[in-house]
Amino acid sequence: MLKLISLQQLQLGMYIHQFCGSWLDHSFWKAGFVLDSRADLQRLQGSNLSGLWIDPSKGRDLPEVATAAQQQRPAPAAASNAQTRSAPPRAGMQQELQRALKVCAHSRQAVTAMFQEVRMGQALQMVQVEDLVQQISQSLLRHPDALISLARLKNVDDYTYMHSVAVCALMLATARQLGLAEHHVRLAGVAGLLHDVGKLAIPESILNKPQKLSDSEFEQVKQHPLAGGAILRQNLGVDALVLDVCLHHHEKADGSGYPHRLAGNQISLFAQMGAVCDVYDAVTSNRPYNRGWDPAEAIQRMSTWTGHFDQRVFQAFVKAVGIYPVGSLVRLASGRLAVVIEQHPEALLTPKVKVFFSTRSKLPLEQRVLDLAKLRGEERIVAREAPEDWDFKQLEQLWRTAPA
Structure with a gap:
């Protein structure tokens, strides 16, 4: 390993x-x-x-630091408490959605205030950053779908701030799928929260422009990784891995990214993770100039982008959010439409869904929750559907409300 x-x-x-x-x-x-x-x-x-x-299988491994006696010694109280905090009891989806709403609201306020202070030349409060990452991480451990799904729903006005929260959550989830040690999982979360700090150096008139950016404006936006690197270097408590993600989350595996046109193994694992998480949240979020893609559409499209992502990282990311992420509109073999409300922890093609519409009668149905993992051979997803083709007004409410 x-x-x-x-x-x-x-x-x-x-x-x-x-x-x-x-x-x-x-x-x-x-x-x-x-x-x-x-x-x-x-x-x-x-x-x-x-x-x-x-790779310890091909060379020398790290030396074993602890002796047998030390390994048998009870952990200090502080370490024990930290371990307890890292593994909260598992919660149901609806229960965690209520908690995650509060975590998102608190994170939005905290990130907004923190970034405004940085814009005014003040230092980053890394203790506050660590606390936010811990809260987001705890929510994901209670239930991995709730906060990630909610963070995707953001207002145009808070996009910059909530995008940071969303990428933090996605980085944490992807890091755990890759089997990284908890210390590096935490660093991945910090990197996600701070990856776009350089956008504070870009005029808000450009960031919030309701039309497509001009070529010169886009060139200004492309400077934000370097601007972010300059900001993070002024803060001594920032880990080098966090700096690396800030600098290189727009690099691509084929070398066509920016700012350094890195390729393949020149891009670190953390930066490759940042690239996938950043793009997914960006394309699934509504922006001033375009509507976000359906989550399942985003996964399908991103899977076809040759040379964009490291495939091992992308596969881990898909395992974290699902082939049909929560909120995806899908068609079942029976002809019913449903919205995905919860992932199956092991089977990506059999999430829990809520059926609500018949494509045959073109009429609403009584809402019912189906666990597709328990209906193998009876019901299955046959296609993803584009929400704009059906003009459903309350699609988000369907997966956010308790099962009927």
Whole structure:
């Protein structure tokens, strides 16, 4: 299993699988080798890399720090409390939706205030950032669908702030799907919350423009990763991985992204995660100049973008949100239309849905919840449907309200 380590943990004999950071940050033209030169070790430890991935199956592993006696010793109270906080009891979807509404409202206010302070030249309050990430993470642990689904629904006026909240939640969920250690899951959440901080340097008249941006305006917007990097470098408490996501979440696997036109393994795992999460929330959100895509449509379209995303990261992301994410409009084999209300934890094609309309009679039906995992061979999803083709006014309310 791959492990993410700091430069200080790097030792001779380790197999370097991937660098974390821009190719500008080091002098090695590719990864995929056993580190057997002390000179190379010193060059790497003196570089600007944020970390790197090693493959213990092909080289030396991290040394075992704890002795057997230490492993048997009870954990300190603080560690025990932290572990308890990281694993709250599982909640039902409707129960967590109510909690997640409050978390979203609090996060919106906190991020708005925090970003306004940064706009005025004040330092980021990293304690506040960590607290927000913790609240969002706890909601996802209680139920992974609720907050992610709610955060997608945002007003045009709070897009910049709620987009940060949504990407934070998506990064946390994707990091857990990838099996990262909880420390790195938390860093992924912080990176998601701060990935667009550079947009504070872009005039609001451009960010909130109700029409398509001109070429010159888009060039200004494309400067926000560098602007964000400059802001984060002024804050000593910001981890290098968080900085890396801010700088490189618009890079693409084929090298056509910006600002550094990185490609393939030049883009760190965290930045690849940031790219997927950022795009998904952007394309599924209503903007001043266009309506957001249906969640299932977004997943389908993104899956066809050759050279855009790292496929391992994209697959983990899809496992986190579903092939038919909550809120997707789908057609069943029976001819009924339904909205997805909850994912199945293991079977992506069999979520819980709420049926409400007949395509045959063109009339509303009595609303019923179907667990498709329990109806194999009897009912299934045959297609996704475009909501705009049906002009349903209350689609969001269908999945947000308690089952009938």
